[in-house]
Amino acid sequence: MLKAKVYVNLKNTVVDPQGLATKNALxxxxxxxxxEEVRVGKLIDIRLDMSDRKKAEQMIDEMCKKLLxxxxxxxxxFTLEEVE
Amino acid sequence: MLKAKVYVNLKNTVVDPQGLATKNALxxxxxxxxxEEVRVGKLIDIRLDMSDRKKAEQMIDEMCKKLLxxxxxxxxxFTLEEVE
Numbered sequence: 001m002l003k004a005k006v007y008v009n010l011k012n013t014v015v016d017p018q019g020l021a022t023k024n025a026l027x028x029x030x031x032x033x034x035x036e037e038v039r040v041g042k043l044i045d046i047r048l049d050m051s052d053r054k055k056a057e058q059m060i061d062e063m064c065k066k067l068l069x070x071x072x073x074x075x076x077x078f079t080l081e082e083v084e
Numbered sequence: 085m086l087k088a089k090v091y092v093n094l095k096n097t098v099v100d101p102q103g104l105a106t107k108n109a110l111x112x113x114x115x116x117x118x119x120e121e122v123r124v125g126k127l128i129d130i131r132l133d134m135s136d137r138k139k140a141e142q143m144i145d146e147m148c149k150k151l152l153x154x155x156x157x158x159x160x161x162f163t164l165e166e167v168e
Binding site: 001019031037047 | 085091103106109113115118119122124125126127128129134140143150151
């Protein structure tokens with residue numbers, strides 16, 4: 001069994017309204033001096049019933065391109081680990 | 085300058101509708117045999133204008149409890165790294 005952790009983030013050049021809202025909320029909680037920038041992305045955990053690591057990497061990459069991310073405005077990366 | 089990566093996930097006992105929808109969408113893309121489970125969480129990148137690691141850890145922990153996560157239904161974890 002493999003577990004993939006997929007990270008999907010807006011590209012740096014794309015405005016992130018959710019990040020801005022979170023930044024402003026944190027500022028109103030008295031962290032205004034320390035907070036420089038906040039960006040919010042997605043973390044997708046996928047448990048795969050397969051053991052071939054290479055095949056799994058290829059498959060996750062395909063899933064990211066087809067469904068999990070929008071390549072026009074988002075970047076993605078992922079890690080794979082064995083689990084029980 | 086420090087960068088915190090905060091991961092917020094629904095607890096395992098909590099139903100994750102976004103994860104289920106993603107799982108079904110992936111199944112309809114012909115990955116039905118391999119996909120076991122999908123769970124969707126948030127990844128929040130925070131750039132902090134400070135260098136004291138210990139203080140930063142404390143602060144991020146506070147932010148998670150107060151604003152970034154809902155401790156009733158969500159778990160959080162974070163990492164801190166130096167950036168330029």
